[in-house]
Amino acid sequence: MSEDQKRILEYKLWGIANLLRGKISADDYRDYILGFIFFKYLSEKQLMYANELLEEEDEKDYTKVTDKETLEAIEEESVLKLGYYLKPTELFSVLAAKGGANTESEDNYILEELEAVMNHIEQSTQNRGSEEDFNALFEDIDLHSTKLGRTVKVRNQIIVEIFKYLGEIDFKLNDIESDVLGDAYEYLIGKFAAGAGKSAGEFYTPQQVSKILAKIVTTGKTKLKSVYDPTCGSGSLLLRVAREVEDVAEFYGQELNRTTYNLARMNMILHDVHYDNFDIKHEDTLENPQHSDLRFEAVVANPPFSAHWKGNKNPLNSHDERFSQYGKLAPNTKADYAFVTHMIHQLADNGTMATVLPHGVLFRGAGEGVIRKYLIEKLNYLDAVIGLPANIFYGTSIPTCIMVFKKCREQDDNVVFIDASGEDNFIKVGNQNELRDIDVDKIINTYQKRIAIEKYSHIASLEEIAENDFNLNIPRYVDTFEEEEPIDLDQVAKELNEVEAEMITIDQEILGFCNELGIVAPFNSENHGA
Secondary structure, X not given: OOHHHHHHHHHHHHHHHHHHEXXXXXXXXXXHHHHHHHXXXXXXXXXXXXXXXXXXXXXXXXXXXXXXXXXXXXXXXXXXXXXXXXXXXXXXXXXXXXXXXXXXXXXXXOXXXXXXXXXXXXXXXXXXXXXXXXXXXXXXXXXXXXXXXXXXXXXXXXXXXXXXXXXXXXXXXXXXXXXXXXXHHHHHHHHHHHOOHHHHHHOOOOHHHHHHHHXXXXXXXXXXXXXXXXXXXXXXXXHHHHHOOOEEEEEEEEEOOHHHHHHXXXXXXXXXXXXXXXXXXXXXOOOOOOOOOOOEEEEEEOOOOOOOOOXXXXXXXXXXXXXXXXXXXXXXXXXXXXHHHHHHHHEEEEEEEEEEEEHHHHOOOHHHHHHHHHHHHHOOXXXXXXXXXXOOEOOEOXXXXXXXXXXXXXXXOEEEEEEOOOHHHOEEEOOEEEOOHXXXXXXXXXXXXXXXXXXXXXXXXXXXXXXXXXXXXXXXXXXXXXXXXXXXXXXXXXXXXXXXXXXXXXXXXXXXXXXXXXXXXXXXXXXXXX
């Protein structure tokens, strides 16, 4: 599928999302649109797989199968392969056809059937390996909510309209060479994030930033045993890592926001990640880590910037092995280093960790300074510091950076500092700053080859960092100062004299005109050569 065709699909899906613009809030219609796209995907996946199973049968069209034993056999195989099961009467196409049958009567009422189908998808996974991955997956799609419409008729009509337009779009699931629908889903998530204000950071990392993190943690590798994101949002970072290697065996993530947690699971399934190969948990990562006994080959994250956490208010934290060795806990009002040390705890000895953080982590003192010094001086885990442009994330304009950590560093006597925040390293798109592919490539090339570039990057020795009292503020290492061109004072004086002479001539002309008209001049004629 060409890039143009993919863009057309993305714009069509965004057009459907715009059907609800102005009718309900962006956060609410996001859940409906993404949920219904997911339902259509599950339906088409079910139909394709069932038809594969029926290739040797007399009836080869799953939508026409009525034999009980055949349906039971398809159900058993589907739950094992797909993780869920949909009856022929529960497919998206069936509900869409009923909804569009007669819009002038009540014969097109599908809300109750749709609700029953979504419930049955979850029920079909009970006591199966996929149960946790599908449990309460559709809970944010409330078909009875007045946010969708004040009356049942209005709510039904909106759903019918969405189904009509979705039904006209070919998801091209047979195109095994292209993750078309997954790409379009990511596009929609990004579009929703752009309009979500401060809440955008809860579920989305800008694509180019994701690409930087993914390329860093996969440097020198073609396959990964595991990748982990402790604040996974919609799962976009995890999936971005998978694009940089031939294979990722297992995906792990944790997410505090329930709605975003559901979105992450949908996103994984939509990208054809088998339910056995991902484990996304819904819990507070710092207070209740769900994968603490595991170590991961790649760790990526975009944690909430300077979030509050219980810190020293929870006496257990001072004894928690994720935090206890550093001598201080991260401040209660700034959990940034709590996330950092949590991720380092989960990082495998052969792994790489890359995380986005607010710029303040590089130089703030007190407890954060103690933790930062320990990470560098005692553990020597810090591998790189990359400064990003301001206003690059949705919902905040603060300067940010990427910190890279390794437990077994190839070059353990220095740290790479990159300042990619300059105006030549991004473009402005609307109200946001955005990295281009050439900007991403420059960052990655500089990091991987550890190149010193004037006014862009510097390879700092550990001694140099110690001399700076472990302050990592990038301007201490990368000098971006631009000297102003020398000013020729004689030339400036000459130009001022020429301007003054010209002004005297003009004033004389004005005085002459005023005398002819018999009016008072707007200045003292004695000072203007009269």
